[in-house]
Each structure stands twice: as structure tokens, then as C-alpha cells.
Amino acid sequence: MSTSTDTPRLKRTGFTAAAANYLDERTSISAVVKEFGRKIFPDHWSFLLGEVALYSFVVILITGTFLTFFFQASMAEVVYNGSWVPLKGIEMSSALQSTLHITFDVRGGLLVRQIHHWAALLFVASIGLHMMRIFFTGAFRKPRELNWVIGFLLFVLAIAEGFTGYSLPDDLLSGNGLRIIDGLIKGLPLVGTWISFLLFGGEFPGTAIVGRLYTLHILLLPAMVLAFIALHLVFVVVHKHTQYAGPGRTQQNVVGYPILPVYAAKAGGFFFVVFGVIVLIASLFTINPIWEYGPYDPSPVSAGTQPDWYVGFADGMLRLIPPHWEFEWLGRTWSFNIIVPVLILVIFLALAALYPFIEAWVTGDKREHHIADRPRNNATRTAIGAAGVVFYADMWAAASGDLIATHFKLSIESVTHTMQLALIFGPIIAYFVTKRICIALQKKDRSLALHGYESGRIVRLPGGEYIEVHQPISEYDRWRLVSQESYAPLMLRPDSRGRITMSQRLRAALSRWFYEDRLTPLTQTEIEAAAHHGHGDAQPELEEAGPQH
Amino acid sequence: MAQDDNGGIELAETSSTALEEHGLGDGRIGDPGTAVVLDDAPVNPGFPEHRLRITDRDPKHNRRAERTVYTLFYLSIAGSVWAIAAYLAFPIESGKISDLRLSTMLIGLGMVLALLGIGIGAIHWSKQIMADKEGIDIRHPVRGTDDTRERSIEIFEQANEESGFGRRTLIRNSLIGALVAFPLPAVVLFRGLAPQNEDPVKDLKHTMWKAGMRLTKDPTGLPIKASDVTLGSVFHVIPEGLDDTDDVLDEKAKAAVLLMRLKPEDLHVSKGRENWNYDGIVAYSKICTHVGCPVALYEQQTHHLLCPCHQSQFDITHEARVIFGPASRPLPQLPITVDDEGYLVARSDFHEPVGPSFWERNS
Numbered sequence: 001m002s003t004s005t006d007t008p009r010l011k012r013t014g015f016t017a018a019a020a021n022y023l024d025e026r027t028s029i030s031a032v033v034k035e036f037g038r039k040i041f042p043d044h045w046s047f048l049l050g051e052v053a054l055y056s057f058v059v060i061l062i063t064g065t066f067l068t069f070f071f072q073a074s075m076a077e078v079v080y081n082g083s084w085v086p087l088k089g090i091e092m093s094s095a096l097q098s099t100l101h102i103t104f105d106v107r108g109g110l111l112v113r114q115i116h117h118w119a120a121l122l123f124v125a126s127i128g129l130h131m132m133r134i135f136f137t138g139a140f141r142k143p144r145e146l147n148w149v150i151g152f153l154l155f156v157l158a159i160a161e162g163f164t165g166y167s168l169p170d171d172l173l174s175g176n177g178l179r180i181i182d183g184l185i186k187g188l189p190l191v192g193t194w195i196s197f198l199l200f201g202g203e204f205p206g207t208a209i210v211g212r213l214y215t216l217h218i219l220l221l222p223a224m225v226l227a228f229i230a231l232h233l234v235f236v237v238v239h240k241h242t243q244y245a246g247p248g249r250t251q252q253n254v255v256g257y258p259i260l261p262v263y264a265a266k267a268g269g270f271f272f273v274v275f276g277v278i279v280l281i282a283s284l285f286t287i288n289p290i291w292e293y294g295p296y297d298p299s300p301v302s303a304g305t306q307p308d309w310y311v312g313f314a315d316g317m318l319r320l321i322p323p324h325w326e327f328e329w330l331g332r333t334w335s336f337n338i339i340v341p342v343l344i345l346v347i348f349l350a351l352a353a354l355y356p357f358i359e360a361w362v363t364g365d366k367r368e369h370h371i372a373d374r375p376r377n378n379a380t381r382t383a384i385g386a387a388g389v390v391f392y393a394d395m396w397a398a399a400s401g402d403l404i405a406t407h408f409k410l411s412i413e414s415v416t417h418t419m420q421l422a423l424i425f426g427p428i429i430a431y432f433v434t435k436r437i438c439i440a441l442q443k444k445d446r447s448l449a450l451h452g453y454e455s456g457r458i459v460r461l462p463g464g465e466y467i468e469v470h471q472p473i474s475e476y477d478r479w480r481l482v483s484q485e486s487y488a489p490l491m492l493r494p495d496s497r498g499r500i501t502m503s504q505r506l507r508a509a510l511s512r513w514f515y516e517d518r519l520t521p522l523t524q525t526e527i528e529a530a531a532h533h534g535h536g537d538a539q540p541e542l543e544e545a546g547p548q549h
Numbered sequence: 550m551a552q553d554d555n556g557g558i559e560l561a562e563t564s565s566t567a568l569e570e571h572g573l574g575d576g577r578i579g580d581p582g583t584a585v586v587l588d589d590a591p592v593n594p595g596f597p598e599h600r601l602r603i604t605d606r607d608p609k610h611n612r613r614a615e616r617t618v619y620t621l622f623y624l625s626i627a628g629s630v631w632a633i634a635a636y637l638a639f640p641i642e643s644g645k646i647s648d649l650r651l652s653t654m655l656i657g658l659g660m661v662l663a664l665l666g667i668g669i670g671a672i673h674w675s676k677q678i679m680a681d682k683e684g685i686d687i688r689h690p691v692r693g694t695d696d697t698r699e700r701s702i703e704i705f706e707q708a709n710e711e712s713g714f715g716r717r718t719l720i721r722n723s724l725i726g727a728l729v730a731f732p733l734p735a736v737v738l739f740r741g742l743a744p745q746n747e748d749p750v751k752d753l754k755h756t757m758w759k760a761g762m763r764l765t766k767d768p769t770g771l772p773i774k775a776s777d778v779t780l781g782s783v784f785h786v787i788p789e790g791l792d793d794t795d796d797v798l799d800e801k802a803k804a805a806v807l808l809m810r811l812k813p814e815d816l817h818v819s820k821g822r823e824n825w826n827y828d829g830i831v832a833y834s835k836i837c838t839h840v841g842c843p844v845a846l847y848e849q850q851t852h853h854l855l856c857p858c859h860q861s862q863f864d865i866t867h868e869a870r871v872i873f874g875p876a877s878r879p880l881p882q883l884p885i886t887v888d889d890e891g892y893l894v895a896r897s898d899f900h901e902p903v904g905p906s907f908w909e910r911n912s
Contacts, residue, residue: 038684039686040683040684040685040686082644083641083642083643083644084644085644103649104641104644104649105641105642107636107640107641107652107656108636108652108653108656110649110653111652111653111656111657111660114653142579143691176842176858179802179840179841179842180840180841180842180858182840182841182905183837183839183840183841183842183904183905184840186841186905186906186907186908187840187905187906187907188908189908190908191908192907192908193749193750193753193907193908193909194749196749196907197743197747197749197752198739198740198742198743199742200743201742201743201744202743202744202747202752202799203749203752203753203796203799203802203803204799204802204841205798205799205802206796206799207796208742212742238691239691240686240688247593247594247595247596247597248593248594248595248596248597249593250593251576251577251688252576252577252687252688253685253686253687253688254685254686254687254688255596255683255684255685256683256684257681257683257684258684261675261679262675262679262680262681263675265671265672265674265675265679266671266672266675266676268671269667269668269669269670269671269672269674269675270668270672271668272664272665272667272668272671273664273665273668273669273672274668275664275668276660276661276663276664276665276668277665279657279660279661279664280657280658280661280665282657283653283654283656283657283658283660283661284654284657286650296798297768297798297801298798298801298802298805298836298843299767299785299787299801299805299835299843299845300785300843300845301842301843301845301857301858302857303846303857304857305842305857305858315859318839318840318859318875319859319860319874319875320875321875322875323861323871323872323873323874323875323876323877324871324877325875325877326877326878326906328911331911331912332908332909332910332911332912333906333907333908333909333910333911335877335905335906337839337875337876337877338840338906363582363583363584364580364582364583365579365580365581365582365583365584366579366580366581366582367577367578367579367580367581367584368577368579368688368690368691370688401860402857402860412860412873413873416860416873416874475594476594476597478591478594479591479593479594482591483591483593485584486584486585487582487583487584487585488583488584488585489583490583511583515583520585521585521587521590522591523587523589523590523591524589524590524591524592525589527591
């Protein structure tokens with residue numbers, strides 16, 4: 001664009017021009033506008049998932065700030081004397097009393113609480129879906145590995161934010177949630193007892209925990225979330241957004257709409273849509289009716305207690321441990337019914353966080369990747385992801401094992417045992433099924449690219465043979481199908497000193513596992529040959545290739 | 550910023566030159582590893598022709614889209630007014646849940662209209678009216694240019710030279726030591742999160758139960774006569790005088806007990822516990838030995854206790870041994886008897902720590 005400096009062009013009059021000039025002479029903001037004003041963002045529905053996460057966080061900040069004006073993060077005993085009759089005269093903590101006050105005595109207070117809670121549920125959900133989008137399209141590859149880790153930290157922080165917030169009202173359900181956390185912490189070897197003692201400021205439940213969680217919930221954790229979101233977005237700008245394969249799109253360009261005006265209008269409008277949908281849900285559906293639960297008391301509990309959804313996978317993992325996994329050894333208590341589920345969760349999350357580095361090591365690919373994969377084109381990665389999703393889903397469903405049992409009139413034992421089996425075999429089955437489906441879809445794509453689609457027109461040849469005519473697809477559609485990255489399994493070769501190291505063996509084994517079952521990538525010659533070959537002959541030649549040289 | 554753009558120049562203006570310069574193929578730098586790099590890769594067909602929308606071709610549709618957008622924005626204003634009106638017109642102070650629901654719903658729906666009006670209007674505007682020609686930015690490798698990287702190294706070397714950071718090892722190492730040490734006092738300060746002269750292990754090993762203390766009903770605190778406990782019934786029990794303690798919930802979290810009466814012949818009593826029950830009346834800690842939820846559900850027919858949190862099950866006929874679920878240890882039993890007036894009392898505290906396991910439990 002023209003960067004002409006001839007002064008007459010800049011001599012504009014009017015208030016806007018004067019204000020802009022005033023600002024620019026003090027901030028150099030025109031450089032920002034020049035740099036970002038027409039920055040290009042590619043368009044795809046799956047790119048909106050991260051936006052949903054960002055916008056629900058903004059909604060959480062707005063509504064949360066409102067709630068802080070009323071909420072008292074104190075466990076001091078008071079006698080409730082507000083508008084809600086069933087709890088009148090009951091002793092409770094100041095935290096619950098102020099929450100009931102917001103609910104029953106501040107107009108719109110319940111609405112804001114429900115917006116806050118629903119937005120929190122959506123926040124974690126959209127982060128999870130966004131992570132899955134990144135994973136299945138390989139958008140975590142170089143140069144974006146670190147941004148994946150930042151996003152992962154945001155996921156963990158979002159869960160922590162959710163749990164600390166859930167615990168603040170000090171009602172019966174949230175108190176039980178804290179009781180479980182306390183028991184979990186106490187079961188950890190060596191440090192458990194003391195961590196619980198310090199966290200609760202003495203014995204459970206004590207009178208300190210709500211105040212402490214409040215500081216975490218409104219100060220420390222949100223500050224970290226904000227900082228990581230800022231960093232996350234800086235990297236999106238530095239890397240530029242990925243795009244899906246399409247005609248004209250390459251590893252060297254970004255094709256899409258400029259920030260001003262289209263992207264600003266779309267993304268800005270989308271913020272209001274997300275906000276609007278959250279408010280719609282919040283105005284119609286009650287969530288967490290604390291007034292029905294009453295204050296926390298360590299003795300009563302109702303059947304069918306459920307945590308908020310994002311804690312479900314951890315709670316479910318606790319439930320899946322068989323009886324009697326606790327031993328005494330060296331005079332200490334080893335609670336493997338706590339240690340094992342905690343380890344499983346930590347390893348599961350660590351694998352998710354480290355996956356980009358593992359795949360990069362296996363492929364040895366040091367190039368930048370800006371074209372997002374279609375999930376089917378990297379069958380093993382997609383299958384690993386599907387196995388992970390099934391593993392997570394099984395843990396999550398286990399947190400509702402009792403409800404599943406009562407709703408479907410099954411015994412809790414059979415539900416739990418089924419889920420224990422599914423935890424082990426579910427991911428394995430999901431892995432193989434997904435991998436085969438991906439490869440089959442690749443074959444379908446290839447058939448379409450080489451031989452076109454079935455037109456439905458049957459023609460009788462002079463020799464009496466009947467064939468169905470295949471119509472070629474457009475070159476633009478074909479490009480979407482054939483533009484893919486492919487890897488060959490690693491050949492083990494001795495290094496300069498004639499050795500093959502263990503790590504090389506492991507890498508080769510993983511590489512075989514990843515890339516042994518694959519279709520060799522199409523070449524331009526093959527595509528052209530197929531185009532000249534005429535249409536109609538049934539099967540594309542498919543070979544499952546061995547190691548490449 | 551290393552990432553200079555071309556300012557989102559429209560495709561139509563630049564596509565030919567941009568694609569020629571940077572090529573449609575894969576000109577990426579770096580080792581492809583085991584990636585298959587084809588000499589004869591499929592050829593990118595380049596950008597398809599831009600297709601006009603109906604609003605570009607037909608002014609009537611364009612005007613209609615414009616009307617839709619400003620109507621949505623006006624609706625949004627109406628929604629805001631509605632929300633304020635609902636705030637004023639629907640009081641909640643009666644304390645009735647139906648009033649609260651109405652107020653919440655009507656304020657909320659007004660806000661929904663206000664928000665969706667803006668949101669859908671803006672998106673419709675951008676999709677139907679704003680220019681929809683895609684633009685193109687050129688990517689550059691994320692790494693700095695060789696010049697930049699060389700200069701950064703120079704700067705570090707120069708700084709090292711000028712400060713002697715690498716040379717004066719004594720200064721450097723003592724600084725590192727000081728930096729490691731200085732946060733330690735802050736860590737120690739966090740010891741103050743819990744009372745200074747208390748030992749959690751000691752606290753966890755006893756409850757407020759002691760010999761002669763009456764079993765009372767939760768939450769009324771009324772004492773329980775052995776004759777009140779009929780066969781098959783279950784009582785939620787707290788120790789007498791719980792409400793007079795300083796930290797009621799802390800004590801209750803350890804001392805809560807379930808009381809049940811079974812036929813004496815159904816009980817399998819182990820050695821040393823013969824006098825812990827009173828005529829088939831048994832008392833067990835209500836706090837689950839898994840992670841501490843109250844084991845509140847009693848099944849009369851099977852004499853099983855079920856924890857609603859993680860579904861551990863305890864068999865009361867066999868001294869609350871675990872028969873299902875993630876718990877490991879039986880619920881601790883509270884030895885009981887009756888006093889002169891026929892009220893149930895504890896013989897002693899529990900003989901082992903109650904509630905979830907902890908590291909020093911057996912120490």
C-alpha cells in the first residue's frame with residue numbers, strides 16, 4: 001500500500017481527524033493500525049471454538065466483578081434472616097448468607113450468578129473442544145508447540161477457577177466437594193496430611209478455606225488466566241493463524257478476511273452472540289440451587305451428588321478403583337486408592353501436554369506447518385486422540401455411575417465393573433476403529449480425486465457391458481483432497497560410530513507404529529494419468545506402502 | 550515486528566504476483582525428517598474466481614440486508630429497555646420462588662434480545678454488506694533473520710564481556726546462590742497458614758467421643774434410649790454437647806456416627822469387640838474411609854451402608870468391612886453401652902483414626 005508521506009494527504013479536518021492526530025502524536029498508534037488494521041484471519045467454523053472460550057471468559061470477568069460487590073468470603077457463623085423463608089433462623093456461614101442475599105434480595109442477582117456459572121461451564125467446555133480441534137488438525141506442530149502448552153495450562157487453570165468458584169458459597173454440595181478434595185490430599189504419601197492441614201488452616205473444614213479459595217478465585221488464578229491468554233494471542237499474531245488446505249492457500253500465505261472491517265464485525269458480533277446465548281440459558285435454566293441444599297454440614301449428604309461437569313473425570317477416576325487398594329508398609333499408610341487415580345490423571349494430562357513434542361521427535365520434521373491437517377490424513381494421531389477422548393469420557397461417565405444405575409434400573413456394581421473394563425478396552429477399540437475409518441476415508445478421497453464421483457448415469461457399451469459414468473470433480477475440490485502431508489516409517493540406520501542407540505530404536509518403533517499403515521501420496525503425474533485414462537473403471541489402485549527410502 | 554504483512558492486500562490485486570514470488574509449492578526451510586517430499590507433488594490450482602453474492606448483484610437484496618441489520622440493532626435497544634422495565638416491574642422481595650423466577654427470566658430475556666440483536670446484526674452486516682473479497686498475507690519464518698540472530702549473539706557476548714558475568718565466576722555463583730536463598734523465608738512464612746503449635750497427626754487421631762458420653766440425635770441433640778432403637782432402624786448420631794464446642798463443624802466432621810440395630814445373631818463380632826455393641830445395637834463412624842463423605846445410605850434388608858459420593862459399600866453384619874467401591878478399610882466402630890438411665894453412651898473414643906486415610910495413620 002502507499003506509504004506516501006506527502007503532507008497534503010494527511011491534512012484532514014474535523015473532530016475525528018483532530019482526535020486521531022492528538023492521539024498519534026502522543027502514542028504512535030498509527031503504526032499499530034497500519035500493522036494490524038488489515039491483518040488477515042482465515043475463516044472456518046472450527047476456529048470459533050477458541051473465540052467462544054475467550055468470550056465466555058470475558059463474560060465471567062464482567063459478571064464475577066458484579067458478584068464481588070455483594071459476596072462475603074467469610075465463614076463466620078451468622079443466623080440467616082433474609083427473604084428465603086425455608087432457611088430463616090438457620091445458622092450458616094457469612095459466605096452462604098451473602099450468596100442467598102444476592103439470590104433473593106438483589107434484583108437480577110440470581111441472573112448474574114447463573115450467567116457466571118453457565119459461562120464458567122461453557123468456558124471449560126469450549127477450551128476442551130478447542131484443544132481437540134487443535135489436536136486433530138495437527139495445529140500444534142512447529143512453530144506452535146509452546147502455544148499448545150500455554151493452552152493446556154489455560155485448560156488446567158480454567159478447571160481450578162471452576163472448582164474454587166464452585167466451593168465459595170459454602171453450601172452442602174460444595175462443602176462435600178471440599179471434603180473429597182481434603183480426603184484426596186490426605187491420601188497423598190508423605191506430604192498429604194500437612195498440605196491439608198495448611199490448606200484448611202487446621203482441621204477440616206475449619207474457618208479459613210472459603211477466604212483462601214476466594215483470593216485464588218478472584219486474584220491469583222484470573223491474573224494467571226489473563227496473562228496466559230495474552231501470551232496465547234501474542235503467539236497467534238506472531239505465528240499467524242493456521243488455515244485448511246484450499247486452492248491458492250499455501251504454507252507461505254494466509255488467506256482470509258482483514259481485521260477491519262470484516263473480521264472485527266464478525267468476531268465482535270460473535271462475542272455478543274456468545275454472551276447472548278449464555279444469558280438465554282441462564283435466564284431459563286436454574287443451576288446449582290444452593291437454597292435447596294442449605295449450609296454445609298459434615299453429616300448429611302444427598303444421593304446422586306454430582307460435581308460440575310469438568311471435575312467429573314477426576315471424580316469418576318476415584319470411583320473406578322476396586323476395593324482394598326490400601327496397604328501399610330514401613331509403618332506408613334499407602335493409599336493406592338488415591339495415589340493410582342491421581343497418577344493416572346497426571347500421566348493422562350502430561351501426555352496431552354507433551355504430545356506435540358513426541359510427534360515432532362518421531363517425525364523429525366523441522367519445518368513450519370501452517371496448513372492444518374484433515375484428521376483422516378493422519379490416521380494414527382487421530383486414532384490416539386480418539387482413544388484419549390474415550391478414556392476421558394469413560395472416567396467422566398463413571399462420575400455419574402450411580403445416576404446411570406438408578407435411571408436405567410441397573411445395579412451399581414454392574415455399571416462400575418462395565419466402566420472399569422471400558423476404561424482399559426474402550427480406548428484400544430476406539431484406536432483401531434478410528435484408524436481403520438481414517439484410512440478408509442483416505443481411500444475414498446483418493447478414489448474421488450482420481451476417478452471422480454459416481455454420476456448415477458448407467459451406460460451400456462457396444463460390447464454389452466454396463467458401466468456407471470464417473471464425473472471428474474473440479475480441480476479446486478480435488479486440491480483439497482490431494483493436498484496432504486505424508487510420512488514414511490523411519491529406517492533404522494547405524495550412526496557414524498556404527499551403533500544403533502536405544503532412543504533410535506524407540507523412535508523407529510514409534511515411527512513404524514505411526515506411519516506403517518498409510519497410502520503413498522499422490523503425484524501430479526498420477527492425477528493427470530487418471531484424468532486421461534477415462535472414467536468408469538472401478539477400483540483405484542491402493543497399496544499400503546512399506547518403508548520409504 | 551518480524552512478521553510484516555502486506556497489509557491484507559486483496560487477492561484480486563496481488564494473487565498473481567504473490568503466488569509467483571513465493572511459489573505455490575512447498576518452499577519451507579528446515580529438515581523434513583521422515584516426511585515424504587515429492588518432486589512431482591500435486592499442483593495447487595491457485596485461487597478460484599471470486600463469486601458475487603446476491604447482495605452484490607441485486608441492489609434490492611442489498612437494501613433488504615441493510616434493513617435487517619438496523620432492525621436488529623433497534624431490537625437490541627428495545628431489549629435493553631425491556632430488561633430495565635422488567636427490573637422495575639417485577640419485584641422479588643416477597644421471597645416467593647415464582648416471583649424470583651419471573652424476574653430472573655424477564656430481565657434475562659431482555660438482555661438476550663439486547664445482546665443477540667447486536668451480535669447477529671453485526672455478523673449479518675459483515676457477511677451480507679461488507680466487501681467479502683478475501684485478502685492475503687505472506688508468512689515469514691518465525692525465526693529471526695540471520696542478521697538479527699547474529700546481532701543478538703553479539704549483544705550477549707558484549708554484555709558478558711562488559712560485565713564479566715562468565716569470567717568472574719565468584720560473583721556469578723554467589724549471586725545465583727543468593728537468588729536461590731532469598732525466596733526461602735517467604736516459603737517458610739506459609740507455615741502460618743495453619744495454627745503454629747498444632748500437629749495435624751495428633752488432631753486426626755482422636756475425636757471428641759469419650760467414655761460415658763451420650764449418643765444424641767443429629768441435629769436435635771436429644772439423647773437416645775436403647776429401647777428407642779427398634780430393629781432395622783437407623784439413627785444419625787452426634788456426641789452430647791457438640792453444639793457447645795468451639796468448632797462444631799470440625800468436631801462433627803470426625804465424630805458423626807450411624808447407629809443401627811440388627812438381630813444379635815446377624816452380627817459377626819470379632820475378638821475383643823464382644824462388648825462394643827449393645828444387644829445388637831451397633832455404632833459406626835459415618836465418615837467414609839475413602840475420602841471422607843458421609844456414608845449416609847443404609848439398606849435395611851442387606852445391612853449394607855452405601856457412600857453416595859463414590860459408592861463404597863460397607864457390610865454392617867461383618868463389622869463394616871468393604872464389599873464394594875474404592876474404600877479400603879472398614880468404618881471404625883464406636884464401642885457403646887447404656888448408662889443407668891437406659892441411654893446409649895460411648896464406652897470410649899474410637900480405637901483408630903476415623904475418616905480418610907493419611908500417611909501417618911499408623912505411626
